[in-house]
Amino acid sequence: MDRVPQAEVPAVQDEGPLQGVPQALRAGAGGIRGLRQLIRRHGRALEADLRREYGVRLRDLYTGNLTWRELASYVLGLSPTSATRTALNGGTVEPTGEQIILADLFDAVTTHDWHFAQANADDKKAKPKKPKPYPRWWITQPSRKNSPERLAKLDDARRRKRAREQAIAEGRIA
Structure with missing residues (x-):
């Protein structure tokens, strides 16, 4: 009878901080500690988001109906416009992918128009000014x-x- 090799039993969760949790949501800590800090600082926003997006109550964490791992997964899946992510950004809503793409598209079209106007402008007249980029409120200058x-x-x-x-x-x- 061959013996099964004895190896360390892999943990359900990696040792240390949760992998892939954005730095803003981790608050410099990982795992349960980071989630506790998030609850302490932005509990109301997190509670509203959990209820709105997943139908889960934050109090379920303390009754045993919600695990820390599930909570971490829910926090990772919050939309950019969620109250928690807005609170973490100091009240500034994160841009959606569509907003970023539209701003880039606006810049590309206006720059193209400017190049076209530059190429076809009369040499005796003043050249058109270069267009200003679309204001990206999500980038802090x-x-x-x-x-x-x-x-x-x-x-x-x-x-x-x-x-x-x-x-x-x-x-x-x-």
Whole structure:
């Protein structure tokens, strides 16, 4: 009688964080810990989404009718317009695939029109301006207002101003 090779029994779930959970939904943690943080921070939005999209109640998690693994699967499957994902993005709704494609299509058509107008424009007249891209509200532009370089320059200017005011007060300069 041959013995069955004894190997480690594979876990139902990988060790460590859930694989594929978006960083925003993981909140820097994985598995149950990340889901608990999500419930703590955005419980009402998550509860509404679970009820609306899956007909599941969040309280089922504590009654045993819903497992942590099922909850993770439901969270992963939430639509981009769900209240939970909107709350995770600071109140900004994620764009749908259609919105992204339409914005790209708009840019392609307007750029094509501009190229056509450039090629057929009279040399004696002003050339048409390049079209502005479609505004993509889902992409945050880097703020020059609070850039580290700008803040460093402001701090340096404030320091020079204080030094000058002090020198004037002491009578070193007029």
